[in-house]
Amino acid sequence: MPSSDPPPMAEPLQMNPALVAAQYGAKAKGKQAASTQEASTPAPATAAPEEKKLTGAELKKKKQEEKAARRAQAIASKQVDVASPIAEPSPAAPAPAGSTPAPRTDGQEGARTQQRTAGPVSAGQRNIPVRQKQKAVAPAPIVPGKEDKTVEFFRHLYKTRTTSIAGASKEIHPAILALGLQMSNYTICGSCARLVATLQAFKRVIESYTTPPGNSLTRHLTSHVLSPQIDFLTSCRPISISMGNAIRWLKLEISKVDVDTPESEAKENLCNAIDVFLRERVTFADQIIAQSTADKIKDGDVIMTYAKSSIVQRSLVQAHNAGKKFKVIVVDSRPLHEGKHLATALVGLGMDVKYCLLNGLSHNIQDVTKVLLGAHAMMSNGRLFSRVGTALVAMEANEADKPVIVLCETIKFTERVALDSFVHNEIAPADELVIPGGALTNWENMKKLQLCNPMFDVTPAEYIQMIITESGNVPPTSVPVLHRLGNESQG
Amino acid sequence: MPSVQTGYAPNLKVFKQSLKTAPLESSIEYLISLLKRRQIKNSRPCAIATAELLRQVVAKSRWTDVGKLIARIQDVGQRLIEAQPREMAVGNIVRRVLGMVRDEANEDRTEDGSDTASSIGSPKRQHSHTELTSTQGPPPSSLRFSSTTEGSDLSEVNGDDVFGGRSTPSGRPPLMASHTSYAVVNGVPVQQSMFNLLSATPSPNATPSGPSGTNSPHGNHPLHATTLAERMIITSKDLRAEVINGIEEILDELEQVDDQIAAYAQEHIHSNEIILTHSSSVSVYKFLLKAAEKRKFTVIVAESYPNDHEETHLAAMGKMKDPESEEDGEGVYLKSLQAAGITVILMTDASVFAIMSRVNKVILATHAVIANGGLIAAAGARLIAKAAKVHRTPVIVVSGVYKLSPEYPFEFESLIEYGDPGNIVGYHDGTLVDNLEVDNPVYDYVPPDLVDLYITNLGAHAPSYLYRIVADHYKTEDINFHKPELQF
Numbered sequence: 001m002p003s004s005d006p007p008p009m010a011e012p013l014q015m016n017p018a019l020v021a022a023q024y025g026a027k028a029k030g031k032q033a034a035s036t037q038e039a040s041t042p043a044p045a046t047a048a049p050e051e052k053k054l055t056g057a058e059l060k061k062k063k064q065e066e067k068a069a070r071r072a073q074a075i076a077s078k079q080v081d082v083a084s085p086i087a088e089p090s091p092a093a094p095a096p097a098g099s100t101p102a103p104r105t106d107g108q109e110g111a112r113t114q115q116r117t118a119g120p121v122s123a124g125q126r127n128i129p130v131r132q133k134q135k136a137v138a139p140a141p142i143v144p145g146k147e148d149k150t151v152e153f154f155r156h157l158y159k160t161r162t163t164s165i166a167g168a169s170k171e172i173h174p175a176i177l178a179l180g181l182q183m184s185n186y187t188i189c190g191s192c193a194r195l196v197a198t199l200q201a202f203k204r205v206i207e208s209y210t211t212p213p214g215n216s217l218t219r220h221l222t223s224h225v226l227s228p229q230i231d232f233l234t235s236c237r238p239i240s241i242s243m244g245n246a247i248r249w250l251k252l253e254i255s256k257v258d259v260d261t262p263e264s265e266a267k268e269n270l271c272n273a274i275d276v277f278l279r280e281r282v283t284f285a286d287q288i289i290a291q292s293t294a295d296k297i298k299d300g301d302v303i304m305t306y307a308k309s310s311i312v313q314r315s316l317v318q319a320h321n322a323g324k325k326f327k328v329i330v331v332d333s334r335p336l337h338e339g340k341h342l343a344t345a346l347v348g349l350g351m352d353v354k355y356c357l358l359n360g361l362s363h364n365i366q367d368v369t370k371v372l373l374g375a376h377a378m379m380s381n382g383r384l385f386s387r388v389g390t391a392l393v394a395m396e397a398n399e400a401d402k403p404v405i406v407l408c409e410t411i412k413f414t415e416r417v418a419l420d421s422f423v424h425n426e427i428a429p430a431d432e433l434v435i436p437g438g439a440l441t442n443w444e445n446m447k448k449l450q451l452c453n454p455m456f457d458v459t460p461a462e463y464i465q466m467i468i469t470e471s472g473n474v475p476p477t478s479v480p481v482l483h484r485l486g487n488e489s490q491g
Numbered sequence: 492m493p494s495v496q497t498g499y500a501p502n503l504k505v506f507k508q509s510l511k512t513a514p515l516e517s518s519i520e521y522l523i524s525l526l527k528r529r530q531i532k533n534s535r536p537c538a539i540a541t542a543e544l545l546r547q548v549v550a551k552s553r554w555t556d557v558g559k560l561i562a563r564i565q566d567v568g569q570r571l572i573e574a575q576p577r578e579m580a581v582g583n584i585v586r587r588v589l590g591m592v593r594d595e596a597n598e599d600r601t602e603d604g605s606d607t608a609s610s611i612g613s614p615k616r617q618h619s620h621t622e623l624t625s626t627q628g629p630p631p632s633s634l635r636f637s638s639t640t641e642g643s644d645l646s647e648v649n650g651d652d653v654f655g656g657r658s659t660p661s662g663r664p665p666l667m668a669s670h671t672s673y674a675v676v677n678g679v680p681v682q683q684s685m686f687n688l689l690s691a692t693p694s695p696n697a698t699p700s701g702p703s704g705t706n707s708p709h710g711n712h713p714l715h716a717t718t719l720a721e722r723m724i725i726t727s728k729d730l731r732a733e734v735i736n737g738i739e740e741i742l743d744e745l746e747q748v749d750d751q752i753a754a755y756a757q758e759h760i761h762s763n764e765i766i767l768t769h770s771s772s773v774s775v776y777k778f779l780l781k782a783a784e785k786r787k788f789t790v791i792v793a794e795s796y797p798n799d800h801e802e803t804h805l806a807a808m809g810k811m812k813d814p815e816s817e818e819d820g821e822g823v824y825l826k827s828l829q830a831a832g833i834t835v836i837l838m839t840d841a842s843v844f845a846i847m848s849r850v851n852k853v854i855l856a857t858h859a860v861i862a863n864g865g866l867i868a869a870a871g872a873r874l875i876a877k878a879a880k881v882h883r884t885p886v887i888v889v890s891g892v893y894k895l896s897p898e899y900p901f902e903f904e905s906l907i908e909y910g911d912p913g914n915i916v917g918y919h920d921g922t923l924v925d926n927l928e929v930d931n932p933v934y935d936y937v938p939p940d941l942v943d944l945y946i947t948n949l950g951a952h953a954p955s956y957l958y959r960i961v962a963d964h965y966k967t968e969d970i971n972f973h974k975p976e977l978q979f
Contacts, residue, residue: 151836153849333841334796347926356930358840359870363932389841392874421845439804446808448829450836457845
């Protein structure tokens with residue numbers, strides 16, 4: 001395998017210079033706005049009590065109006081700047097997606113970047129963060145007087161997303177800023193793609209790091225440099241299990257750096273370690289899994305898959321390139337329609353593809369010979385944590401006695417357990433469910449109406465016949481064992 | 492679709508108005524075209540349109556004896572079913588009307604008092620009339636009904652040349668080529684005949700070859716031949732009025748059915764429950780509204796993308812069209828669930844499995860119910876029912892009796908309709924349109940083992956009991972009326 005210097009992966013990062021410049025411009029303005037606002041914010045708080053006896057509510061109202069006007073001005077000036085960097089990834093992203101229907105070369109993680117149609121949804125989101133300028137990371141407080149639109153049984157999972165760089169702390173590295181935004185608008189989507197992109201970005205963070213005098217890299221890097229970066233990424237979109245595993249590994253790696261190592265050497269070692277980690281745990285792992293899966297696909301098979309998983313796509317393409325004749329049924333669902341990207345890619349290769357939404361699942365399951373599913377994570381109790389809807393596909397396949405095979409790198413294994421989808425989950429912004437121009441426009445004004453958009457669900461272990469990993473094919477009961485072995489070999 | 496109801500696009504209301512003035516034959520053709528173009532769709536509008544049309548058929552067409560009337564209704568019914576075989580409510584209403592005509596005719600005949608059998612039969616027959624036509628007939632009527640059919644069968648032994656509806660093949664159009672895959676003999680009518688067999692009554696319908704037996708006793712009554720003509724003149728007038736009355740009662744039932752079903756709501760929905768429902772249905776909506784009068788609970792709505800999500804979203808926003816208000820032309824909405832104090836959570840179909848462990852009950856609407864207790868419902872219903880089964884969550888199906896169909900296909904795929912694939916992959920997806928096979932089923936078949944309870948306007952039943960209700964509402968000889976090749 002050629003040394004993995006994945007060009008498309010670098011692509012999102014390559015546009016950093018322009019992006020960064022724009023961001024810094026925006027940030028400078030953002031800071032100005034923030035400072036003016038900071039100056040104005042305490043004013044009503046202090047002034048109001050003093051003069052309250054004189055003019056009371058009137059004065060307060062006037063101040064509020066002034067503040068609103070100032071704020072609107074700040075937004076207007078910022079949107080000119082912010083709009084361009086956010087819009088920028090969109091034209092860039094189709095490039096890898098468009099070019100990769102051709103046989104994929106190793107390490108083309110960039111194909112995983114999935115472009116989401118930038119609709120009015122993202123345009124609407126752009127206005128939101130202004131309110132939380134001071135505290136970008138903290139979950140937004142529920143505005144008093146407004147109805148709580150969160151669904152009761154998911155309430156512990158709600159987190160607001162940072163969708164712009166406004167208000168980000170200055171210690172956040174530009175590469176991380178760009179990555180955070182790409183994650184929050186699903187330009188980089190998928191557990192593996194996010195993992196790779198995160199580690200690449202961390203590499204740049206480490207490269208540009210210099211230990212301040214009087215500190216050692218081992219003690220300073222993790223707590224003072226990496227942590228804020230991780231916090232920012234988390235605020236953009238909760239980090240995936242695989243990212244969590246990788247970050248834990250990286251912290252361990254940093255803590256193992258000898259204090260006496262010269263800084264430049266230590267940095268180089270860390271970057272090399274990240275490369276090796278990516279190569280071993282992702283690139284090679286994907287290769288092995290794809291090969292193993294492609295071997296299992298026989299002529300005449302009908303393969304069903306749900307949404308889009310990069311490793312499933314890769315396996316199917318590999319089997320197709322090996323000359324196997326089979327049919328693929330892609331099942332998909334709202335709101336992300338990720339399966340459409342998969343179907344597009346497969347159709348581009350001339351494969352026989354059928355596409356349906358979940359409403360057609362029951363009608364197609366009888367024709368299927370194998371079900372291949374991607375994973376977001378494998379839980380330690382053998383359950384599969386994956387895109388919402390996966391459990392339905394597995395259930396239906398199980399009912400029809402079709403084998404369900406999960407493709408999963410061991411980096412996605414976790415020691416966490418979950419019995420249902422409420423334990424861990426990610427609640428995406430409810431506005432994503434609104435169809436532009438559809439009946440749900442202005443749904444916030446409808447009292448007692450809540451929209452709920454969970455990202456994942458948990459598939460019971462008994463629906464899964466086999467997990468194909470780079471360490472072999474195992475039943476779901478072996479997940480904790482493999483996880484432990486993986487960690488021990490690391491440690 | 493909202494587009495259908497706006498402007499001058501023909502719909503149920505337009506059809507009803509045209510019925511008043513247009514000649515009969517053109518009304519029939521009009522309804523056929525409306526059904527074919529789906530400008531009248533869904534069970535209820537189809538059922539209402541069919542009943543209204545049959546009322547005109549009975550009132551306007553010339554008929555001198557019951558046989559001709561039955562043949563005429565069969566002919567019209569056949570054409571309607573052919574126009575839209577998957578709207579099973581059409582066939583159901585035709586069968587109900589046919590059964591009613593037969594009952595009324597039997598009654599008239601026995602009221603002449605010329606039969607010895609009538610002395611036993613007639614009081615029961617009176618019963619059968621009131622029960623069949625009354626909209627709020629108590630459930631126990633079903634048991635008595637079987638005994639009254641025996642009575643009417645007895646009288647048929649004597650009067651079959653008069654009721655010769657079966658023996659007039661001339662008025663029947665040729666065989667239907669479509670849906671020959673449907674069942675040959677329904678399981679239910681056989682059950683009915685078995686019942687008669689066991690009750691040891693000498694009835695020509697006792698065997699599956701019953702209707703053919705009705706032709707045999709020709710020689711039994713040359714006596715009646717003389718009085719036949721004058722009797723027909725008297726009875727046909729009464730009969731016409733009676734039948735029209737009966738059809739109006741069916742129409743009344745169609746109007747009230749949702750409210751009658753809703754009356755059972757408070758038995759089944761309790762405080763603080765979480766109810767999952769799917770798609771948008773007036774029956775379910777009213778059911779929930781009724782329960783909300785006394786209880787506070789949460790409703791999770793799965794949006795049933797891509798065929799019904801617009802309506803579902805509208806309903807979630809409190810804009811559920813009131814079917815009764817359609818006469819006014821203005822879109823008057825039912826009270827919103829939220830205004831009734833219900834918290835509504837809208838979710839995608841994919842989230843169903845994720846939240847099922849918190850759901851207390853699943854309430855499904857249905858398009859048609861078939862005699863084995865299975866149902867045809869909006870696509871996605873099967874997944875929901877199965878997810879509920881896996882989580883041991885009870886599944887309740889809310890359905891009017893008029894949706895209950897005696898048809899029992901061996902191949903359920905024949906009942907499934909496929910919709911516009913453009914809803915899933917549109918032309919803006921470019922080359923995908925040409926190269927991708929896309930599937931968009933509109934309906935799902937939900938097998939009876941996934942359903943725990945049916946709530947109809949007659950009460951709550953287990954799926955295994957539905958065949959009895961089918962037997963109560965349709966006559967054996969009418970079940971396959973639209974398929975002459977299947978008649979004996």
